[in-house]
Amino acid sequence: MPEISRDEVAHLAMLARIDLSDAELDHLAPQLSVILESVASINGVAGDDVPPTSHALPLTNVFREDVVVPGLTAEEALAGAPAVEDQRFSVPRILGEEA
Amino acid sequence: MTSSASATELMPYDDVLAAYDPALGLEVHVELNTASKMFCGCPAVFGGEPNAGVCPTCLGLPGAMPVVNGKAVESAIRIGLALNCDIAEWCRFARKNYFYPDMPKNFQTSQYDEPICFDGYMDVDVDGETYRVEIERAHMEEDTGKSLHVGGSTGRIHGADYSLVDYNRAGIPLIEIVTRPILGAGEKAPEVARAYVAQLRELIVALGVSEARMDQGNLRADVNLSLSPKGSGVLGTRTETKNVNSFRSVERAVRFEMQRHAAILSGGGSILQETRHWHEDTGITTSGREKSDAEDYRYFPEPDLVPVAPSREWVEELRGTLPENPTTRRARLQAEWGFSDLEMRDTVGAGALGLVEETIAEGAAPQAARKWWLGELARRSNEDGVDLVDLPITPADVARIQALVDEKVVNDKLARQVFEGVLAGEGTPDEVVEKRGLAVVSDDGALGVAVDNAIAANPDVADKIRDGKVAAAGALIGAVMKEMRGQADAGRVRELILEKLS
């Protein structure tokens, strides 16, 4: 019986970068348990010999030519930005290391 | 946070090898030189006005969709073929999900368990021995944006107040090449790592798919290292080291990590599986992010793209476009240049093969090209702590300097000063000769005066020469050269001396 604990929900919320309040955690965990119980019913329905589907009509090899196409102006790109400095997106301090 | 070198204990290198076997792994990212990005038509050139090279797709705007750049697929296949890989008959892109401000979608469109190339190898030459490095996979992915960190003292992330992000680089095609664990390199592990990256670079450049410059970020290497007790066959915990920006750094970082791991293990401690950061200035690694499974990437096939299924015909067509196999190429060049095995080995080992080849193409004789790159310039690159290929001098410059020597405009000793000037940014070889007034004096009149002075100042030596002891001329040549401040052709000086004393 797949239930999902409050702690698991908290962990998943962390992975999904959503700051759930205690009230929200209390509220969501049982609801998610019910949903999970329902969706878990598909377990074992499809055997190993059944391939997965992702598209009604299996397309392959959709490519574009390697040519430059005009995009947005910097102004358009930055138009919705919460904060801009020096034509760049200003973001709060980043923890952790650069790629 | 500054790197505290004193805090890291290192075991002496020989002791490391007495007790442990190193296992190496290298992940190299190649930034392709396509005209446009991996999934959209924006220019694949980093630089230019910030955020002026983006579109809804690479900026990750809601509703935008990716479309695969066919040229990037072609380049990926050619890289795979050059690395003796199998090319997938059918593969997909996958989303690698994680949050970071330089990631416009907070997932990277990459490939997960279905890479386009897999199960290959590259034969790497190190000091005359060949190491076969197995390639686990090469796959396609996209680059992230670039952040500037503002407010800290070092311009790096730690201590920064905030960051400024430019997405021009986001979406530029990358090919990630991953080796299988490289075992059995033993004491040569650092050199093998370096040679692999250097020779991989040669291959990439020969394919014409990237400039592959480590100092410009279009070739990036992450180094993985673990130690296992000698002979045990059990792989140890590995660390990953990033920010390795030159071939030199690759070698030094491997060596450092080997020594660091050994010190910890021999002290009874255990290695923390983590990502570390290399510091070229201080020669150490420092701890970065813990590489634990806290970061679950939740890979799943990219639903906005359809599978890539390269036909076997296309693959064979691309196989026909491959440049010469590196081993064959080296053998051919060695024969063409008349190098001995040792000379060839040294050239390859110094990472100078391409540079020597280009210098010869610019007109220099093979031995001359080799002499300068492996001599004067290798010395400089060591002193300055940079790779040969990163020195601010071109093969054309080197060929020109040799030509000036051949034309007797400068002699060997003066040529070194010309090198110095070019490296210092004073201009082209000819400009440096001009500015520094290095040209050899070819006027016999002026030379003759100096010769007369030398003869007059050294009568005993002059007598010996008159008596037929021609070898004694050396001392007089030296005197003349001194008076001429080196700006004379020694051979001509000798001729004049002998003429006057015959």
Place this chain on the structure above:
Amino acid sequence: MGHGTTAALLADRLAAGEVTSVEVTQLHLDRIAEVDERVHAFLHVDAEGALGQAAESDARRARGEARGPLDGVPIAVKDVLATRGLPTTCGSKILEGWVPPYDATVVTRLRAAGLPILGKTNMDEFAMGSSTEHSAYGPTRNPWDLDRIPGGSGGGSAAAVAAYEAPLAIGTDTGGSIRQPGAVTGTVGVKPTYGGVSRYGLVALANSLDQAGPVTRTVLDAAMLHDVIGGHDPRDSTSIQHEWPSFTEAARSGSTGDLSGVKVGVITEMQGDGWQPGVMARFNESVELMVQAGAEVVEVSCPSFVHALATYYLILPAEASSNLAKFDAMRYGLRVTPDGDPSAEEVMRATRDAGFGDEVKRRIILGTYALSSGYYDAYYGQAQKVRTLISRDFDAAFAQVDVLASPTAPTTAFRLGEKLDDPMAMYLNDLATIPANLAGVPGISVPNGLAEEDGLPSGLQLLAPALADDRVYRVGAAVEALHERQWGAPLLDKATGLEGATR
């Protein structure tokens, strides 16, 4: 503009010079001003823009350069599609005030065909829902009864069309979000074959299920609109290259009501308990009408369909959880900065907590779980396999019949608030519509009467094989004609929710 106004009729009158696009557009803007405070179908009305586009249409027509049959007929667009210069919120606070710098391909095609865009319609947040109650901007109300839901997630588009605020609208359908609102508002909704209409600029919910499609009052209108928006788009790698026949022709040819030679399959698994009796009664009558018109009706079992809901509620949250990661306060949209000196990560987390509603959070968490290492094979991986079984059931069914039929939704419009506390109860609204999205086949909902219990509309769903969208229109038009002959007038005439308003 009175009862029975359709887009086709407006197109004819425009062509005949009886009316101008500016007049038609103004009439609709007036209607919106009159009723939308009560209906709340629209999140944004662009009066100036629409009238400007209408004027351009009239000028074109005067020059003899009308762009096509629908040139000058105004349209509303669900707020999940990017419209350059018009706010696009997806019904969420996290995109409040966001104005896209680009148009979705569907919108580009509408503009190219000359349809003035009246505004953006309300929807469940990020298209997650079946009632439009999950909109962060307040619900839309059913023009049949303002205390009831208009369906979802595209309740705004359906209500706009049902209330005569627009003759046409664009919706999107991931698990029934066009068809189910159509059923509960007495209007027509079509989900095209997956890949038949471009998704470029459609803010993705479940990429492998989403399709944009027509929301209209008649089958012919839907067909005409589909002809404008459909077709391959190089910007959408999943869009199909196919020589589509004229859907307008298909709808016209079906409107005779003749169904001789058509084999109809009634899906065994989509009837019986759990389906409102009044809805079932109307469905059975519809089937009888089809038989009388010459159709051969058989029962077809699609056993895997019982797993469709579970499959859907695994695939959708998984894909959505990844799609919605981009809303992180860094590049656009809401930014909530907690007190102190927060890091980027803290700002992301606070913003997403404040900006996303409960249903969105539920599905993101569920999706994150389904994709987690250790759970992928059991959940998302397994769900993608069950899709194959569902597709096979459709293949087997279509080997026997030309179209499949079922009621579109299990109930008529329920009251606002009735199912909000019970997510599973809400999900059951999509029982009949979900399988088509999982298999990628086209479907239509056509009004088929009022349920006795409450006098509210129900819909008949018809499904056809992938690429057979024309069949959907042909049979749909026939069924529509058969019903209207019974009623003598369009069903919408019976809608009394906006009593007191002039049409």
